[in-house]
Amino acid sequence: MGTFKEKIQELSKWNRELKNNKILKENHSLPGNTYILDDNDILSLPRDDGDCRYPYGRDGFNFWAYTSGYMHCNEGLFSVFLRANEGQEPKVAFFAGFPTGNGTYEPVSLLSVPAARSLTPGEGEFEQFTVFSRSSVYYITETHGMRFTLRIFPDRDRKLYFTLYIENLEAEKKEFYISSFINPFLNHSLGEDGESRWFREVSYIEASSRNNDLGSFKIKVNEDINRTTSVSNIGVIRRFIGVSGDSALIRHEESASRYEYVGGSRGSLHAPAALTAGGFRHKKHICAFTEAGAAADIIHLRLQGNEYIRYDAVLGYRIHCRSEDEAGYLLSGQFTPAGIDLRESELHQQSVMDGKDLTLKADRSNTVLLREGIFNSFFEHLKTQVEFCSLIKGYVQLYAGSLIGIRDIFQALEGLVYWQPDKVRRKMLEAMEFVLEDGRCPRQYTLPTSPETTPVMDLRLFIDQGVWVISAMSTYIRVTGDRKILSEVCGYYEIVDEKKSLVRKSKCRDSLLEHLFKIMKFLLSNRDIDQTGCIKVLYGDWNDALDGLGVSIDPNKEYGTGVSVMASLQVYQNLNEMAQLLLHLNAAKYAEEIRYYKAAAEELRFNLQKYAVISNDCRQKRIVHGWGDRRSYFVGSFDDPDHVSRTGLTSNVFWVLSGLNSTDRYMEDTILDSFRALDTKYGFKTFDHAFSPNTPGVGRIPRLPAGTAENGAVYVHASAFAVMALFQMGRPKEAWEQLTKLFPFTHRTISCSPYVMPNSYGFNEEKGIDGESMLDWQTGSSNVILKTLIRFVMGIEPDFDGIWLQPAEGLPFKGFTFDIKIKGCRLKVQYKNSGKGARTYFLNDIKREGIYSEAMKLNRLWISDGDLKTSVLNILVED
Incomplete structure (x- = not known):
């Protein structure tokens, strides 16, 4: 990996060569001004049509770094830094300032945000780019004959390290300043409100010894755990500087006041007054109650020719302190440049070791769209994406509904098990604690912020939550051979008030296997026994936006007998998975359960073939997505509620993936015809025709613009299921054609990060949408693509x-x-x-x-x- 300085030189060389070497640029380029470098590093240039990002951290702690320089950080509901929306003032900013000759300074932003004309040089050479490595992000700016490299990373203890390495690339000396603005949040909350500043204090603490210590900032945020208990979250930012040769620190100034930095309540980081002046007017060292303080400094320096200066800031914190003494250790201990670099190097090596049990290297591609170097690097970042989705602690998007989805993490864990089974085991056992007493799985849950609090749960009755649990648990045991996990004892929750989503911890505890029995029982209890015998959709199935099928015709009932064919097929698969599991555990002991599950599977197979397949007057067949209460209307049929003949994707896909197609393949041509009807330049659409506004009986899906997300667009998650089905049907050529369309690096443009999976590709010419996505990183498309590569490309x-x-x-x-x-x-x-x-x-x-x-x-x-x-x-x- 080399030294920090060698790494900077290597990255700067890459940037130069990519500009000047056309062949090198073509071989390493991705959409969106982005390039894959050696060791899977990603070089990303600022752009105006989107932003790339990368998460750093582990086990649900996520520090997000963006190409633009935006960054935020949280672990569940606790945010170290809040996210700033596009165009807003960032929470972390770094600047350099150069004397103009008339007593003022020309400030230059060392990140692409804040973006303002006054913060970028109007003349001369100016280079700015971002590199995401395995363990840290690098923001590099070259201007005024100097190179400024800001490296940021979190360590295993959740400390954040900011290192600004300044090099004079010319022989003549330079006088200038550097400035940092760091505004932590340190609160268990979804965002700032009118009271936030009342319970927050920022103070500057002078250094006890001069040497290279610039002094520290302390941030104290008070919050209430409950009506009787108040605590403090305390953060400390320690700062150090080192100079080489005859270079010198001229002076440094600090302020705890955001107002003083930006120029008052009307100012902002887009034009901070202190930076133009080159100093603070009052040097306010404590800020409380009247404004939201921040940690800010301006450090004047003299840098000799071809020498360097290094600035380090370390942010550590402790939450739920009953007294400030509990956080006193944050102000002690030594940090050295060598020690900080060693921590970063260790994180890099650990990331390599974490991935060593699953590696893939393709050789000599036959098509220009699938360059083997890009493909191999993408596979490594895809693993990172699946791990991120598997180990989240909720509130990734930081809004009230951004909890931990049962469906979401169990799909992701089913991918992570192939190289990190120990982490999967722990997360599965954690998640199983939130199953309800009757085997119902909540749609989403949160981890309690303290032992005294109860979790927030999303109790919307999406029928499909438990099906993913059973499939993932089956895969875990087949991959690891670890049957002992079934003997692990887990708890449950019970519902106190369903309408208010109130729950409490149940006194009942039993084995994980008993949890699976109860989940299976709950699923089977929701069959439409009186008519079709298929699984009722209730609130909804995997396609969240299509949540109207379960509504009852009877106004006195919340749910009717509407059916999800996809969920019915998944339960059919679960029944066979459970029977096989019990057969291998102890066939004699579980003989009755095995017989019951096999009989239920056979009955469900018969009912699906009878009711889920419909025909028109021309004797054409179609597998419907589902039907409404009392079979009063169909979706994905020849005549939907809006009188459109519509083909759906997921029911066709799971006819194959559930194993139903292998028992009788008479529907295979129908399935392939549906795939052809759904095909586009970006892959398979969820439905070949979007639902028009006010389509009855289908829920909220018509509220989405046509050609976006699930409403007639390429929802990558569903399309990836279809690729898996094509491989399973022995059609690898068609599978690879579709898989190639889904890879983000095969497109000319992309609105998200092109080295990980997006959740969708939209297309609506009228609205100017052509390939844009809702988001990246937190999407189940990643685990389906990974599992497809493992099960069918690698063939395991x-x-x-x-x-x-x-x-x-x-x-x-x-x-x-x-x-x-x-x-x-x-x-x-x-x-x-x-x-x-x-x-x-x-x-x-x-x-x-x-x-x-x-x-x-x-x-x-x-x-x-x-x-x-x-x-x-x-x-x-x-x-």
């Missing part, structure tokens, strides 16, 4: 007593290598596409025969648990 399909190895044929690469750990055995797999025609398998140089799969149309290899009783298994697959 674990089972309870072995593994199916089934790399897809016709891949757009000449070969690939991958490492993956299954049940304690490291599989080192090499795949070669030699054009031989017939597939061959070698395990530890011994040839093994494959078994032809009619469904997938390829030879796949069965590797038993007996084969896995070794530390390493070397595998060669050759086509």
Whole structure:
């Protein structure tokens, strides 16, 4: 990795060469002024049509860094820094200032925000770019013959490190200032309100010894846990400076007043008065009650030719202090530049180690859209995205509804298990504590902020929450072989007032397996027993916006007998998963349960084939998305409530993914016809026709503009399910065509971060929407893409007593290598596409025969648990 200085020089060299070397630029470029560098670093230039971002931290603590220089940080409901919306004043800002010759200074923002003409030089060379590395973000500005590099990262203890490294690139000395403005929030709240400043104090503490210590800032925020208990959250910013050679610190000034920095209550960081003056008028060192204080400084420096100066600031904090003495340690201890750099290096190495149990390297792409270097780097960032989605602690978007989704994390955990099973185990056990006593899973929940508080829960009755739990738990055991998890004891919650979403901890505790039994019982209790026998949709299913099917015709009932075909198919899959699990646990002990689940699955299969498949007068078939109360109308049918013939995606997809298609493949042509009807330049749409405003019976989906999100756009999550189904049906060519469309780096433009999955690609010519997305990072599309690559590209399909190895044929690469750990055995797999025609398998140089799969149309290899009783298994697959 090299030293900090060497890293800066390397990144600056990359920036120069990307500008001057056309071939290098083409090989490393992504949409949105973004480039992939060595070691999977990402170089991102400021742009006006979007912003890239990257999260740093671990286990639900997220420090977000944006290309623009915006940054925010939270862990659940506790925000270290609040997020500033586009155009607003940032919470962290760094500047340099240069004398104009008339007693004032020309300030230059060392981040792209705040963006104002007065804060960027009007003449001369000016370069500004951002680099996201594995462990830290670098903001680099070159101006006035100098290079300013701001590096920021959080460590494992949630301290934040800000290092500004200033280099004089010329021989003549420079006199200038640097300035930092840091405005932490340190509160368990969704945002600032009119009372925030009353309970907050910022103070400057002078250094006890001169040396390189510039003194510290202390931020104290008081908050109430309940009516009788008040606590303080205390943060400390310690600052240090080091100069080389004959360079010098001339003077430094500090202020705890935001007003003093920006020029009063009408000022802002877009034109801070103190920076033009080069100093503070009053040097206010304590700020409380009357305004929201901030930690600000202006440091005047003299930098000799070809020398450097380094400024370090470290923000640490402690929450829920009963007295200030509890946070006293934050002002003690030593920080050295070498020590800070070592922490960053250790984080870098840890991130490498965290990913070592799942690696993929494609070799020699056959298509320019899938450059192997970009693809390989994308795979690493995709892993980061799945881990981020798996371990969140809620409030990622920081609004009241941004909690921890049961469905969301269990889908993500099913991907993370392939390389971080220990973290998955802990998170699954944590989440299972929030299941309700009858086996119902809440839509979302939060982790209590203290032992005295109860969690916030979203009790909307989306029927599909539990189905993802059962599937993820089945995958976890098949990947790890860890059946002991089923004996772990977990608790429940009980509902106090459903309308008010009030819950309390239940006294009932039992095994994880009993939780699964109760979840399965709850799902089956919501069958439409009187008519179709399929699973009722209740509030909604996976497609959140289509939440009208469950409404009752009877005004005295909240829910009717409307059905979700997707959820019904998932329950069919769950029944088979539970039966297989119990069969391998103890077939004799669970014989009754196995028989019951198999009978219920067979009954559900019959009902789905009878009721979910409809025909028109031309005898064309269609798998509907669902129907309303008493089967009074259909969605995804030949005649929807708005009298539009409409094809839906997810019911067709899960006809395949649930295993129903493998029992009787008579619907396969119908499914493929639906895929063709839904195809676009960005992938498969959720519905081939958007719902027009005021379409009855479908809920809130018509409120979305046509061609966006779930309303007739490419909702990537659903499209990725379809890619998985195509692979499973033995159609790898079509699967790769669609997968290529979904990758963000294959598009000309993108509104989000092009190195991770977005949640959607919109298209509406009338509204000028062409490929824009709602958001990136926090989206389930990431885990489905990852699982597709693992299960069908790499071809790893674990089972309870072995593994199916089934790399897809016709891949757009000449070969690939991958490492993956299954049940304690490291599989080192090499795949070669030699054009031989017939597939061959070698395990530890011994040839093994494959078994032809009619469904997938390829030879796949069965590797038993007996084969896995070794530390390493070397595998060669050759086509």
